[in-house]
Amino acid sequence: MGARRYEPKEIEAYWQKYWDEISLFKMDPDSLRPKFYCLMMFPYPSGTLHVGHGRNYTLGDVLARYKMMRGFNVLTPMGFDAFGLPAENAAIKGGMHPKTSTYANIVTFKRQLGRYGIGYDWGREVISCAPEYYKWTQWIFIRLFEKGLAVRKKAPVNWCTGCQTVLANEQVVDDKCERCDSKVIQKELEQWFWRITEYAEPLLKDLETLDRWPDKVRTMQRNWIGKSEGAQIDFGVDGDDAKIRVFTTRPDTLFGVTFMLLAPEYPGLEKLIADRAEATAVRRFADQVKNQIGTERASEGAIKEGVFTGRHAIHPMTGEKIPIWVANYVLMEYGTGAVMGVPAHDVRDFAFATKYKLPIRVVIAKPGETPSAHPTEAFTEDGVQVNSREFDGVPNRESYGKIVAALEKKGVGKPTIHYRLRDWLISRQRYWGAPIPMIRCEKDGIVPVPDKDLPVLLPDSVEFKPTGESPLARLDSFVNTTCPKCGGPARRETDTMDTFVDSSWYFLRYLSPKDPTKPFDSRIVNKWMPVDQYIGGVEHAILHLLYSRFVTKVLADLKLVSFREPFAALFTQGMITKGGEKMSKSRGNTVSPDETIDQWGADALRLYTLFLGPPEKDAEWDDRAISGPFRFLVKAWDLVHDTVDKIVKEDPKGLATATYSKEARALRQKTHATIRDVTDDVEKSFHFNTAISKLMVLVNDARAFADASGFAEPGDRLAMRECLEALTRLLAPFAPHLAEECFKTLGHAQSVFRDRWPEADATLVKADEQEIVVQVNGKTRTTVTVPAGLDPDALVARANAAAAEWLAGKTIVKTIVVPGRLVNFVVK
RNA sequence: GCCAGAGUGGCGGAAUUGGCAGACGCGCGGGUUUCAAAAACCCGUGGGCGAAAGCUCGUGGGGGUUCGAUUCCCCCCUCUGGCACCA
Structure with missing residues (x-):
């Protein structure tokens, strides 16, 4: 029986304190070892952690500890995405001030992470709601303003009726607020935008270089950016000097245009209809459509409707008169808000033409076939041109460019690219965020706060009930200021920034977290970036990751950093579910790490979290199943402690020359095969679940060997010693407390994490x-x-x-x- | 609708380039121990037939390629995620 029983409580606090004392997780800025920047997405400090959150940090901790043992100078920092609505909403409901509750939650989070045995370089902690941090968020805002990338403009924006603030496009899902699920409506408002659309092409193109990102995330970003290549074509208007510019991806169908379509919001619409008999009907229709929201209007299933404007456009090639309609399915947000209607070759236009009995003209046909004069559906495949004058007989793939060239020659069209991506709306009419550092002066207009006056402090005492206007606007002492240019009276901008701004650069601040003179030190940042491994939830596939990439590119163009992508490798972990559902307080299905650690210990919790399944997939939590990994830890512990006295005196130098029994050779083979397999699982795929199962097999085999051997032979003692030395090291990233204790039992004086990861001997991996x-x-x-x-x-x-x-x-x-x-x- | 990804025992999940399907763990059944229970340990555990040796079916469904298919090809079904009147 074991000399000492495995009692997690007795060893875990000890080793956690020890790691702290030896500064295990402190990055050494002067080290010559290769760097490894291991980053986990910093959390919003909500109430308490559950084991689902814990998965992310466990994965990162395993990787950090593994890389240490592989000889890297590891940077593994942590901080808090501390601005945000939940704390503010709780305060409104009568809770604590957001600052008080946020800092209290941070204390809880840090304690919980510590109990997990998860280590960070806490000396580098950043908290986004601290003035020392948001000062530099504001500083970055001003740099973007100076570059013309932060602009105030009037636009239709998303307004969350619950949060009483505007939202970015990325934060609206199915007409609902991504955060609170309230209805989102459209409003025409003047707001601050960051012009991410200026970077649409590099954001798209550089995705190709991110070969260590999940394809899924890259595809999502690609779709979100939504590049489409086509042409813009100008149509004249009969009896008016107006021009209608359309965007089309199918210039080859130009000769099939039988009507023009305008969005109800089309800016030139009123001028076109003003003197027409149809004006009243058109206005009524347009108003009605504008009042429809999101999916009601813009979805494939929605009924296509429209009205004739009483106006005609002039075809740029044929001079033909074409009726202009207003249609509900034309969106102002995309393209130019005007579309050429080609019913023969577009399913939507076909439906529209059928409904309103508009002519359908086929201009592309299958080679060798005579097209029907009355087609029953839109033909959207490739073919050859017909009814297209000089282009007849040309395959449409070729005519595409030729028609654009002909338009270009006449000065009425040219190749164009459109993106689905919209500018990033960063204003929020809420309190708990970084104030936008701008001042409005009647004389000088919008003026940035001078760098020397940063930060613009968020005042503590504010009545912050949401009214649709920023709470800061009601605080005269905040609003009233003087113009930095003319010294006259001026008003501060009262909106705060989207919290995704805070998180779009935090990974840089970790590298010089306390520097009072600049947001980050370019020299250090250029040495440590990009992040070698980023780990987080797939829910940030677009939002946070796209914004961070954008900000990085802007900083690169400002020559503040020398790299254009922040995260070289990305790992997105799956959710942990309970009862088939996401863990959440409201569902009441959360599992507390504290209680689990009390019962089973931190190592068992870590091991079970990893053993649930491959970490990129969702996994179902079963409270009973943690006993498996726990029993394994007991077995590993007992194996080491039962046998150590019998093997400890053997000199490992004899390993190569000793003679081994068949069983001892088999154990050595198993040991080395396990080293190889576990290393591969960690290195290649993060498949810790299979790595752990292989360690379980090794322990079972080694136990059988130990039970059968009397350890009379030196070969047996050496093989066993070799096995245990490997086992404790292989186990260390997963179950660090137990591994440290066993490592000590085996006679080592220093931390296992200051030791080296074992190497498999290829000749021993092969079985006899x-x-x-x-x-x-x-x-x-x-x-x-x-x-x-x-x-x-x-x-x-x-x-x-x-x-x-x-x-x-x-x-x-x-x-x-x-x-x-x-x-x-x-x-x- | 389009684009990804997935579908394997009661459950979570394993299976190099196509090569013993179900590793490892949970659960379950039986046993040892105990006054008893828990814990621990040992044995068993995909379905069907069989006393057993063994035979046979089996990785969502249907076809195909192959000596051999969870793996490759075609068709279909279901689920998850993303996009969705994008011109």
């Missing part, structure tokens, strides 16, 4: 014997155990003998030999 599958007609009948590397003829002979029962009376037509694997006899 192999079990070969013997098949007859592809069906497994038996197996034979043969010496490794037996020549094929001898192998077939052995297999033949073993399968005699199934081969009797048959003729062997063919024999398939896969060395080291199987022999298959094909018989008749």
Whole structure:
């Protein structure tokens, strides 16, 4: 029986304190070792952690500890995305001031992370709501303003009726607020935007360089940016000097245009209809459509409706008169708000034309076929031009460019690219965020706060009930100021910034968290960035990751950093579910790490979290199943403590020259195969679940060996010692407390994390014997155990003998030999 | 609708380049121990047939390629995620 029982409570606090004392997680700025920047998405400090949150930090901690053992100078910082609505909403409901509750929650989070045995370089902690941090968020805002990338403009914006503030496009899901699920409506407001659209092309193109990001995330970003190539074409208006510019991806269908469509919000609409008999009807229709929201209007299922404006456009190539309609399915947000209607080759236009009995003209046909004069559906495939004058007979892929060239020559069109991406609306009419550092002066207009006056402090005492206007606007002492240019009376901007601004650069601040003179030190940042491994939830696939990439590119263009992508590798972990649902306080299905640690210990919790399944996938939490990993820890502990006295005196130098029994050789083989497998699982795929299962197998095998051996032979003692030395190191990133304790038991004086990860000996990984599958007609009948590397003829002979029962009376037509694997006899 | 990803025992999940399907763990059944229970340990555990040896079916469904398919190809079904009147 074990000399000492495994008691997690007795060892975990000790080692946590010890790691702190030796500054295990402190990055060494002067080290010559290769750097490894291991970053986990910093959390919003809500009430308390649950084990679902814990998965993210556990993964990062395992990686950080592993990389330490591989000889890297590891940077693993942590901080808090501390501005945000939940704290403010709680305060409104009568809770504490957001600042008080946020800092209290941070204390809780840090304590919980500590109990997990998760270590960080806490000396680098950043808290986004601290003035020392948001000073630099404001500083970055001003740099963007100076570059013309932070602009105030009037636009239709998303307004969350629950949060009483505007939202970015990315924060609206199915017409609802991503955060609170309230209805989101459109409002025409003047707001601050960051012009991320200026970077649409590099944001798209550089995705190609991110080969260590999940394809899924790259695809999502690509779709979100939504590039489409086409042409802009100008149509004249009959009896008016107006021009209608359309964007189309199908200039090859130009000769099939039989009507024009305008969005109800089209700016030139009123001028076009003012003197027309149809004006009243058009206005009524447009107003009605404008009042529809989101999916009601803009979804494929929605009914296509429109009205004739009484006006005609002039076809740029044929001079034909084309009726102009207003239609609900034309969106002002995309393209120019005007579309050319080609019913023969666009399903939407076809539906519209059918409904309003508009002409349908086929201009692309399948080669060799005469198109129907009355098509029953839109033909959207490739073909050759017909009814297209000089382009007839040309395949549409070729005519595409030729038609654009012809338009260009006439000065009425040119190739164009459109993106779906919208500018990033960063204003928020709420309190708990970084104030936008701008001043409005009647004389000088919008003026940035001078750098020397930063930060613009967020005042503590404010009545912050949401009214649709920023709470700061009601605080005269905040609003009233003087113009930095003319010294006259001026008013401060009272909106605060979207919290995604705070999180779009925090990974840079970790590198000089206390620097009072600048947001980050370019020299240090250029050395440490990009992040070597970023770990976080897939819910940030677009929002945070796109914004961070954008800000990085802007900083690169400002010559403040020398890299254009912040995260070289990204890992997105899956959710942990309970009862098939996401863990959340409101569902009441959260599992507390504190209680789990009280019952099973931090190492068991970590191990079970990792053992649930591959970390990129969602996983279902089963309270009972943690007993498996716990029992494994007990077995590993007992194995070390039961055998240490018997093996400890052996000199490891004898390892290479000793003689080994068959069993001892098998143990050595298992040890080295496990080193190889666990290393591969960690290194290649983060598949810690299989790594742990292999360690379980090793412990089971080693236990059987220990029970059978009296350790009288030096070979047995050496093989066992080798196994335990490897086991404790391999286990260390996963179960660090237990590993440290066992490492000490084995006689080591320093931390296992200051030791080296074991190396597999390739010659020992190979087993002495192999079990070969013997098949007859592809069906497994038996197996034979043969010496490794037996020549094929001898192998077939052995297999033949073993399968005699199934081969009797048959003729062997063919024999398939896969060395080291199987022999298959094909018989008749 | 379009684009990804997935579908394997009662459950979570394993399976190099196609080569013993179900590793490892939970649960379950039986046993040891105990006055008893818990814990621990040992044995068993995909379905069907069989006393057993063994046979047979089996990785969402249907076809195909192959000596051999969870793996490759075609068609279909279901689920998850993303996009969705994007011109």
